[in-house]
Amino acid sequence: MKIGNIEFKNNLILAPMAGVTDVAFRSICISCGADAAVGELISAKALVYQNKKTQEMLVTSPNEKIKIVQLFGSEPDVMAKAVKLPQLKKFDIIDINMGCPAPKIVNNGEGAALMKDINLAEQIIRACVNATDKPVTVKFRLGWDSKRINCVEFARMCERAGASAITVHGRTRDMFYSGKADWGMIAKVKSAVHIPVIANGDVSNIESYNSILKKTHCDAVMIGRATLGNPQIFADIVGGTKHTKMYYVKKHVKLLRKYYPERFIVAHMRKHFLWYLKGIKDGAEIKAKVSVSDNVDNSIELMQTVLK
Numbered sequence: 001m002k003i004g005n006i007e008f009k010n011n012l013i014l015a016p017m018a019g020v021t022d023v024a025f026r027s028i029c030i031s032c033g034a035d036a037a038v039g040e041l042i043s044a045k046a047l048v049y050q051n052k053k054t055q056e057m058l059v060t061s062p063n064e065k066i067k068i069v070q071l072f073g074s075e076p077d078v079m080a081k082a083v084k085l086p087q088l089k090k091f092d093i094i095d096i097n098m099g100c101p102a103p104k105i106v107n108n109g110e111g112a113a114l115m116k117d118i119n120l121a122e123q124i125i126r127a128c129v130n131a132t133d134k135p136v137t138v139k140f141r142l143g144w145d146s147k148r149i150n151c152v153e154f155a156r157m158c159e160r161a162g163a164s165a166i167t168v169h170g171r172t173r174d175m176f177y178s179g180k181a182d183w184g185m186i187a188k189v190k191s192a193v194h195i196p197v198i199a200n201g202d203v204s205n206i207e208s209y210n211s212i213l214k215k216t217h218c219d220a221v222m223i224g225r226a227t228l229g230n231p232q233i234f235a236d237i238v239g240g241t242k243h244t245k246m247y248y249v250k251k252h253v254k255l256l257r258k259y260y261p262e263r264f265i266v267a268h269m270r271k272h273f274l275w276y277l278k279g280i281k282d283g284a285e286i287k288a289k290v291s292v293s294d295n296v297d298n299s300i301e302l303m304q305t306v307l308k
């Protein structure tokens, strides 16, 4: 797949997952075979107002050769201002979030709420496209709910507004993350536009990766939840090296320590440790201890007793 002049080798992308896809995890997924990993969801407004925490979220790792930043917002001029900021200079692709279902986002008319206001969504995309020479991409869902499925019309609008590619998550906003992703609808989007379409939703192994490509004929695949505790999924798909879970656990912590203070790592890694421990038989006691531990090295030692 090519987005603008940017070539994707494996056509595989780690999905953005706010609060989860930290710089270390993204780096690991890329070493495993993902071409790119979308960074943390960034508020255009917070960026424009120089919010310090937001600036810190823009950190990237040296192996992120294709850097993608994802912005959200509902004001075209603020979005355009954000796109022009020097802090975004290092990014290769600007992605606009039009699929986030979280109430605090949609109640502000942002994220998936923009699927209900296609004219405003178009103004936002045009404003961003006019503000930069970089490719602008859009990530959205099938529609707001089952009665308002408008992804085909929305995709055509994105193309008309100048988007260089789109990602379609095969669920409506009101499904949040439950129910089955509708790959048939993603296929309809793919056949309606000429720009690259990235398929997303419910890819959990090499079989479902092959199935989504076969069903949708999309240009690339984006994987989210199935990567948690299992970055190996990318290596399995591309035929890369097999590593143990403990290898990933240790690498994740080691890399994070290059970027963040221990205080952050302790709290952040608890959820990742539980994902790495998922499916481990008789691991309940260790999971309970790890989920409250305030010492990362102790957690690693404990995990070593049940994980290879």
Ligand SMILES: Cc1cc2nc3c(=O)[nH]c(=O)nc-3n(C[C@H](O)[C@H](O)[C@H](O)COP(=O)(O)O)c2cc1C
Pocket (backbone or CB within 6 Å): 015, 016, 017, 018, 019, 020, 040, 041, 070, 097, 099, 100, 139, 169, 177, 200, 201, 202, 203, 222, 223, 224, 225, 226
């Ligand atoms: C914890 C979590 C956080 C997410 N955060 C974002 C986000 O910031 N931006 C976004 O576009 N999608 C976000 N998503 C949606 C994923 O990118 C993806 O579209 C969705 O999980 C479906 O893909 P999957 O079935 O492979 O997980 C998030 C999903 C989860 C589970």
